Amino acid sequence: METKQFQTALPEQALQCAQVRALIEERGGLRAYVHTYGCQQNVSDSERLQGLLLEMGYSLAGAPEDADLILYNTCAIREHAENRVFGNVGALKAIKARRPGMKIGLCGCMMQQEHAVQRILEKYPFVDLIFGTHVLHRLPEFLYRLLTGEKRVVETGTEDTAIHEGLPVHRDGRIKAWLPVMYGCDNFCTYCVVPYVRGRERSRAPEAVEREARALVQAGYREITLLGQNVNSYGKGFSEPCGFPALLRRLDALEGEFWLRFMTSHPKDATRELIDTMAAGRHIARQLHLPVQSGSDRVLAAMNRRYTAERYLSLVRYAREAMPSLTLSTDIIVGFPGETEEEFRETLALVKEAQYDSMFAFLYSPRPGTPAEKMENQVPHEVKTRRFAELMQLQEEIAKAKNRRLQGQRLRVLPDGVQPHQPGFLTARTEGNIFVNLAASPDRIGRFTEVEITSAHAWMLKAKPVEPGA
Ligand code: SAH
Ligand code: SF4
């Protein structure tokens, strides 16, 4: 399967890569700047875009002002995300005016949305390149066309649904890596644009995932996060069955010192087999991101989530029993159309019961083309913000109390960088992915370290290393 996909488009692109490289050499070098909005899927795509750019002979610029090519990889999940992109693209006009010959490109999820592309085409004439999520691998071709005089390149088709293995990847970090295992989403939650902008669900072959994971471990990466909009439906349509727990077990068998994480799990597809696999794993972090979205069965049904609050909670109970140290996080949408005060209280009750370690809460944002956008009884903004504040306050209390219990405990953490503006301190994460401010020297970065938690707050822990033998 992989080999066939490899043959579909990449040789052509390899040729275009070489042609762009020759053009860049002729011009004495060109610099590219990539900025990423949105989720880890986009971050991972940008790592492939950067890989392609380096392959073409671009060097990477540290700031847009220094670049000959600016690429914004955009997100369409909420209106706020889109508005930020429009604002930031508007600001590029002045930069481009000072740097004639500079090219500006937009890609990613927003570019699969008709209204966004129309607005760019009409109001932002200085944007040279627009391409969607399905044709990312054709970047060499697009740049070749621009560099040889084509005025504007616009490619937003959805017909290319193959997975193109073999693209070069340039990762920003050396310690933590994103590893996509599947693309797209088939769930059509009624509020969400992802199925429209990312297309149908398709999984990478387990061999391809394993090969990339093994190479990462061998290169010294200490944490690998498997990515997919709904990792638990991994493997749908494979001729030889390999579900997500089976994939996890395969990667867990790799030798080396690393943590394996994954996101996102849709509760309707997360199984007890998944939990058992996590509990038995050697490398699998006991950490689960399980977005619940709402605690009301009526709202969950209107969202097309296909589980009930009780079914969700019974999985949480099972997971906590199997892994007492489990760290659990979630996403919640506040103010879905028609959400009553009582239904919101059901969400608060579920949050109390689930005892999340962390939460991402969002004000419902109507997205063009989704069923929820057309639903009646849209919740007024003031009501949404009040509910949001109440939810966040509850979560803060829960997280504070949970973290307080960690005070004085010894844990293993992975330091991943220096604290900006705080000499003598590192940033680190626990196995549960809780943020730690660690008093230690930079030689610890990338090395698993035993620490003692010295103080605990709602959003982070402070810690110091435990000296061997202490
Ligand atoms: N595939 C993942 C998450 C995708 S988007 C999942 O199913 O859980 C990340 C989060 O953004 C979602 O979990 C949801 O809480 C939020 N979200 C998605 N669409 C939204 C919208 N229209 N308004 C507000 N929040 C939204
Ligand atoms: Fe969106 Fe639902 Fe798919 Fe997640 S599962 S990406 S929320 S449609």
Ligand code: F3S
């Ligand atoms: Fe945004 Fe696309 Fe991710 S819409 S959240 S970048 S899949």
